Amino acid sequence: MAVVDTLREIRERVESELAAISSSAELDTLRVKVLGKKGELTALLKGMGQVAPEDRPKVGAQINEVRQWLTEKMDEAQSRIQAAEREAAIKAETIDVTEPRALPKVGSAHPITLVMDELIECFTGMGFDVMEGPEVELDHYNFELMNLPKNHPARDAQDTFYMDDNIVLRTHTSPMQARAMLTRPLPIRIICPGRVYRADEVDATHSPVFHQMEGLVIDEHVKMSDLRGTLEAFAKKLYGEGTTTRFRPSFFPFTEPSAEVDMTCVACHGKGCSICKGTGWIEVLGSGMVHPHVLEMCGIDSTKYSGFAFGIGLERIAMQRYGIRDMRLLYEGDARLFSQLR
Ligand code: PHE
Numbered sequence: 001m002a003v004v005d006t007l008r009e010i011r012e013r014v015e016s017e018l019a020a021i022s023s024s025a026e027l028d029t030l031r032v033k034v035l036g037k038k039g040e041l042t043a044l045l046k047g048m049g050q051v052a053p054e055d056r057p058k059v060g061a062q063i064n065e066v067r068q069w070l071t072e073k074m075d076e077a078q079s080r081i082q083a084a085e086r087e088a089a090i091k092a093e094t095i096d097v098t099e100p101r102a103l104p105k106v107g108s109a110h111p112i113t114l115v116m117d118e119l120i121e122c123f124t125g126m127g128f129d130v131m132e133g134p135e136v137e138l139d140h141y142n143f144e145l146m147n148l149p150k151n152h153p154a155r156d157a158q159d160t161f162y163m164d165d166n167i168v169l170r171t172h173t174s175p176m177q178a179r180a181m182l183t184r185p186l187p188i189r190i191i192c193p194g195r196v197y198r199a200d201e202v203d204a205t206h207s208p209v210f211h212q213m214e215g216l217v218i219d220e221h222v223k224m225s226d227l228r229g230t231l232e233a234f235a236k237k238l239y240g241e242g243t244t245t246r247f248r249p250s251f252f253p254f255t256e257p258s259a260e261v262d263m264t265c266v267a268c269h270g271k272g273c274s275i276c277k278g279t280g281w282i283e284v285l286g287s288g289m290v291h292p293h294v295l296e297m298c299g300i301d302s303t304k305y306s307g308f309a310f311g312i313g314l315e316r317i318a319m320q321r322y323g324i325r326d327m328r329l330l331y332e333g334d335a336r337l338f339s340q341l342r
Contacts, residue, residue: 014070120213123191148254172196173213174254210313232244259286
């Protein structure tokens with residue numbers, strides 16, 4: 001076959017093959033096959049010996065012309081293929097932000113935390129500072145400065161875990177009263193939330209670890225009516241405007257007089273129901289006027305200063321608030337329970 005015919009054949013074949021090619025790899029193979037060192041065009045050049053000497057310049061020029069044409073066609077095909085490949089890659093990487101997906105499980109705050117936060121907000125709103133202290137406490141602060149000397153019978157009700165004779169797991173947040181009075185300038189207005197411990201058997205209403213929030217106010221001329229007004233405001237904030245408080249005489253070694261404070265039952269609004277056992281009242285906290293002896297032991301002049309204190313059980317409020325009947329549920333960590341309370 002004459003070189004011209006071979007050239008035409010190659011041209012036509014390559015042109016139709018190029019039209020069908022869709023990947024860079026196929027294009028490379030074709031390029032090597034036609035234009036490569038061992039390719040068809042190179043073979044033609046090498047076969048120039050067989051061409052009559054006078055025809056060689058013309059045939060050489062024809063081959064080069066075709067080589068250039070093929071090179072251009074292949075470059076064009078290359079840009080087309082690369083553009084298509086880039087587009088396909090972008091399409092494959094596109095993230096559909098509207099596509100629904102499984103959401104990660106979000107945790108929720110523990111009911112005790114929820115109640116604690118709510119109480120902190122309520123009391124800081126009335127001007128109280130938050131103060132925290134150690135759960136492993138000196139007997140001195142937990143008992144002695146709270147007017148519970150060694151062998152005092154009232155210690156029986158607060159049996160605890162002893163590290164040694166002088167170090168205990170605190171049985172209440174009241175040692176924070178002593179710590180505050182000994183370290184803070186007067187007047188004092190603090191709340192102390194935290195974990196407390198008692199050697200109690202676990203049942204539906206008892207746990208050896210539970211939570212309290214202590215409140216303490218010391219200033220000149222602090223009266224029982226200030227305690228009452230503060231707790232009345234707290235009751236309304238906690239359970240709504242219709243709520244009121246009832247003070248019942250009680251005993252705590254570190255307060256005199258002492259009172260157990262009830263609030264209008266949240267469930268029946270005072271009518272009487274199973275939650276308040278028909279009384280219309282629920283017991284919420286212990287309180288009283290700081291005992292002068294406690295003030296003196298903590299270096300405060302009891303003829304000039306007076307104060308009140310209260311201690312709120314957080315478990316009880318959480319249980320009432322969320323209708324949890326068994327305290328153990330609070331510590332079992334069942335996410336199905338907590339996720340309902342957000
Ligand atoms: N600390 C007492 C208790 O745990 C509660 C309390 C605090 C009572 C402050 C009066 C004043 O039972």
